[in-house]
Amino acid sequence: MHDYKVKEVPAIERLPKRQRHQQLSKLIEENPFITDRELTRLLKVSIQTIRLDRLELAIPELRERLKLMAERSYDSVRSLPLHEVIGDIVDLQLDRSGISMFEIMHEHVFSRTGIARGHHVFAQANSLAVAVIDDEIALTATADIRFIRSVKLGEKCIAKAYVRSISGEKSKAKVEVFTYVGEEMVFQGNFVIYRSAGEHIDEGGIERADRH
Amino acid sequence: MHDYKVKEVPAIERLPKRQRHQQLSKLIEENPFITDRELTRLLKVSIQTIRLDRLELAIPELRERLKLMAERSYDSVRSLPLHEVIGDIVDLQLDRSGISMFEIMHEHVFSRTGIARGHHVFAQANSLAVAVIDDEIALTATADIRFIRSVKLGEKCIAKAYVRSISGEKSKAKVEVFTYVGEEMVFQGNFVIYRSAGEHIDEGGIERADRH
DNA sequence: TACTGATTTAGTACCAGGTTATAATAGCTG
DNA sequence: CAGCTATTATAACCTGGTACTAAATCAGTA
Numbered sequence A, B: 001m002h003d004y005k006v007k008e009v010p011a012i013e014r015l016p017k018r019q020r021h022q023q024l025s026k027l028i029e030e031n032p033f034i035t036d037r038e039l040t041r042l043l044k045v046s047i048q049t050i051r052l053d054r055l056e057l058a059i060p061e062l063r064e065r066l067k068l069m070a071e072r073s074y075d076s077v078r079s080l081p082l083h084e085v086i087g088d089i090v091d092l093q094l095d096r097s098g099i100s101m102f103e104i105m106h107e108h109v110f111s112r113t114g115i116a117r118g119h120h121v122f123a124q125a126n127s128l129a130v131a132v133i134d135d136e137i138a139l140t141a142t143a144d145i146r147f148i149r150s151v152k153l154g155e156k157c158i159a160k161a162y163v164r165s166i167s168g169e170k171s172k173a174k175v176e177v178f179t180y181v182g183e184e185m186v187f188q189g190n191f192v193i194y195r196s197a198g199e200h201i202d203e204g205g206i207e208r209a210d211r212h
Numbered sequence C: 001t002a003c004t005g006a007t008t009t010a011g012t013a014c015c016a017g018g019t020t021a022t023a024a025t026a027g028c029t030g
Numbered sequence D: 001c002a003g004c005t006a007t008t009a010t011a012a013c014c015t016g017g018t019a020c021t022a023a024a025t026c027a028g029t030a
Helices: A012-030 A036-043 A047-057 A062-076 A118-131 B012-030 B036-043 B047-057 B062-077 B118-131
Strands: A088-093 A097-103 A138-147 A156-165 A172-181 A184-195 B088-093 B097-103 B138-147 B156-165 B172-181 B184-195
Touching: A012 A036, A012 A047, A036 A047, A062 B062, A088 A118, A097 A118, A118 A138, A118 A156, A118 A172, A118 A184, A118 B118, A118 B138, A138 B118, A156 A184, B012 B036, B012 B047, B036 B047, B088 B118, B097 B118, B118 B138, B118 B156, B118 B172, B118 B184, B156 B184
Parallel strands: none
Antiparallel strands: A088 A097, A097 A156, A138 A184, A138 B138, A156 A172, A172 A184, B088 B097, B097 B156, B138 B184, B156 B172, B172 B184
């Protein structure tokens, strides 16, 4: 039984499936939270096809994907129940103070000078200022910042944030952040952070917020 | 109907449940990957009790926990774009003005609210402010910024930078940046940018911070 | 034309890890 | 004893799948 014949012909019109596979991979990579059912809508094929595709491409099911992501992050996370932060939080006292560490890598510097781009240093400080606020929603309102000296490739930035006032205005908090490399202060910022002040914003998304 | 009488009595022997709650919280915090069934083994109570406990303590089920963790990590993994200018420069007149465009994507927002993280909006403005300075080295010295309204997923931010002063101080330039979504101003910042001003700042041997 | 084989769709049974609701039981306590 | 809480049991249902079988569709080719 001469089984082969597909190989001999260049198989020009075998594209549709390949294309779909590419699209599928891309879609899932872009949004790992997508279900097969949602994918059927996007790719216009049956759910079985989606599943066969995932099987062929060795893409695990939604739950496995989320579990893998959770595991990966769990390893590197020091059990903060928190928001997203640039830099590693090494200490955090909500509504009081916080410390994060951020090492300047290649991708953070101007390649020609090895000097860190300002917004990375800012991002560390900003996300720490947001993280230290103990509230459901915290957004930066204003910031007054000073880059005291430039930070270079390989340096470790230690940012220390202090919540200065929660008084009076309930919906705003003032946070001071100082970033050091060693003993030396390299950045200083005064942030005003909007906070939800105990209000509950329900997006119908993930949480089940109400439940009583 | 006075619902409370537990309060009146010191409730000395109400401990077992409280204790279990404490243990439960701790166990789940230590290992968020644990299932209810495994918890029954550890706490020696029925699975219903575990679930009632989680209900009371507002601890979501395993899958929700993993999803939350995955979301947190997914957000932070995609921190800041690593390269050069953030946003697309659509117009640039060195030492005068510049315009860049930056679309807020999934990776720029808090997943729960769809609101962009401040440092991305800042990053666009900052990198534009640096780009507009016609010098070998340009670094942010200070910035005074205001987030006028929050920017949301899908919105296109148009940042316009104007170089306000090169006078007097040769080594500093003042740059104003306004960021708009449509007609609406969403961010405003005053940047002071250090520039090499013909002088040669020897940083790691190479010059020119940016551009191209 | 009929056969072959890949692809796609459909349908069923089953699973984990739950939620929701309802009821029964145990244990104390006034 | 009634009345209460806490616990356990039972059953129906849900999501987002896996595993398997089978049928339908299309393309090529002998």
